[in-house]
Amino acid sequence: MAGALPSPDPKRLLAWYDVHKRALPWRVRRDPYRIWLSEVMAQQTTLAAVIPYYQAFLARWPSLADLAAADAEEVLAAWSGLGYYRRARHLHACARIVAQDLGGRFPESVEGLRALPGLGAYSAAAIAAIAFERPTVPVDGNVLRVVARLFAVTKPLAQAKADLAERAQTLRPRRRFGDFAQALMELGALVCTPRAPDCPRCPWAKACRARAQGIADSLPQKSAKKAKPMLQAVAFLLRRADGAVLLRRRPDTGLLAGMLELPSTPWREKPWNLDDALEHAPPGRDWQESAPPFRHVFSHVSVTLRVVAGRPAGRLAGLWAKPGQWGGLALPSLTAKALARSGQS
DNA sequence: AACACGTGGTA
DNA sequence: TTACCAAGTGT
Incomplete structure (x- = not known):
């Protein structure tokens, strides 16, 4: 009974893609720079969030050489709000390597691309297929x-990844490798969705073992996620008479590495009382709560931040910035929220 | 294999 | 409100 299903036909998926593909900005032209930029931005990020950043980067740095010539700091600032900031550093480092060491041209092979910073197995394969028509199937989420359902792989995802990646390669068409890569992802995004897959509209419905068994919506099997620690912190908003606010730079490793923040207490599980918190404050006076506490959820921790505002006691050295300058700074969402909720916009 | 690493949208 | 999740990478 298990052998009664037809094999998934690549041509059938490509025909579906020709009709249903979305008009994404990086599909306007086949340009390795643009494809690379879009792929790095799209790592673990919804396309809706990517598009405005993609447009802004392209407008500001139209070519690889432009991006390579930029300062790392301005790239980080332009990336602000998109998250996973290590990607911005890798992006810039990669641009410089390609521009300076590789003659301005991206490698065309998976292995060559894979050696560049910020490009892992998925991105290297995606760029090789989409930009250079290499015969490979990039494997993203x-x-x-799609493959877990097509072959009814019930093993937990973490243990099945290698098997699924191998099976994905067997789906490869004879031509149109770039389109096929995008078609497979488009199918997953539009039809073979995590919840409530639209099987009746799927070009591969008849080949799908999970559908035949009625278990499509339960695949792939995912393991339970770890609970996030709930941390507490107090941030200090020191505002000068001219409106400038004191910021500081975070360490160059770990969460929000190298990004700017308000001076703050350490993040800990136990709530702070104001007196203990103020031992961590920069020299200031007239401290008072400037907004209700709010929660910000990161990938692996959750922070509840209280913001207290005060006036500087004396002349303080440091990074002072006014509201008008914030667009050019590396402000993560946590800092942006703290400022906005304290009326500093 | 498992974990660190952001953010905003959806149910 | 909680929980899940998105064109993953590096360690």
């Missing part, structure tokens, strides 16, 4: 899900 969409593809893992």
Whole structure:
């Protein structure tokens, strides 16, 4: 009974893609720089969030050489709000390597691309296929899900990844490798969705073992996620008479590495009382709560931040910035929220 | 294999 | 409100 299903036909998926593909900005032209930029931005990030950043980067740095010539700091600032900031450093480092060491041209092979900072197995394969028509099937979260369902792989995702990636390669067409890569992801995004897959509209419905078994919506099997520690912190908003606010730079490793923040207490599980918190404050006076506490959720921790505002006691050295300058600074969402909720916009 | 690493949208 | 999740990478 298990052998009664037809094999998934690549041409059938490509025909579906020709009709249903979305008009994404990086599909306007096949340019390795633009494809690379879009792929790095799209890592673990919804396309809706990517598009405005992609447009802004392209407008500001139209070519690889432009981006390579930029300062790392301005790239980080332009990336602000998109998250996973290590990507911005890798992006810039990669631009410089390609511009300076590789003659301004991206490697065209998966292995060559894979050696560049910020490009892992998925991104290297995606760029090789989409920009250079290399015969490879990039495996992202969409593809893992589609393949897990197609072959009814019930093993937990973490243990099945290698198997699923291998099976994905067997789906490869004879031509149109770039389109096929995007078609597979588009299928996962539009039809073979995590919840409530739209099987009746799927070009591969008849080949899908999970659908045949009625278990499509339960695949792939994911393991439970670790609970996030709930941390507490108090941030200090020191505002000068001219409106400038004191910021500081975070350490160059770890969460929000190298990004700017308000001076703050350490983040800990136990709530702070104001007196203890103020031992961590920069020299100031007239401290008072400037907004209700708010929660900000990161990938692996959750922080509840209280913001207290005060006036500087004396002349303080440090990074002072006014509201008008914030667009050019590396402000993560946590800092942006703290400022906005304290009326500093 | 498992974990660190952001953010905002959706149910 | 909680929980899940998105065109993953590096360690």
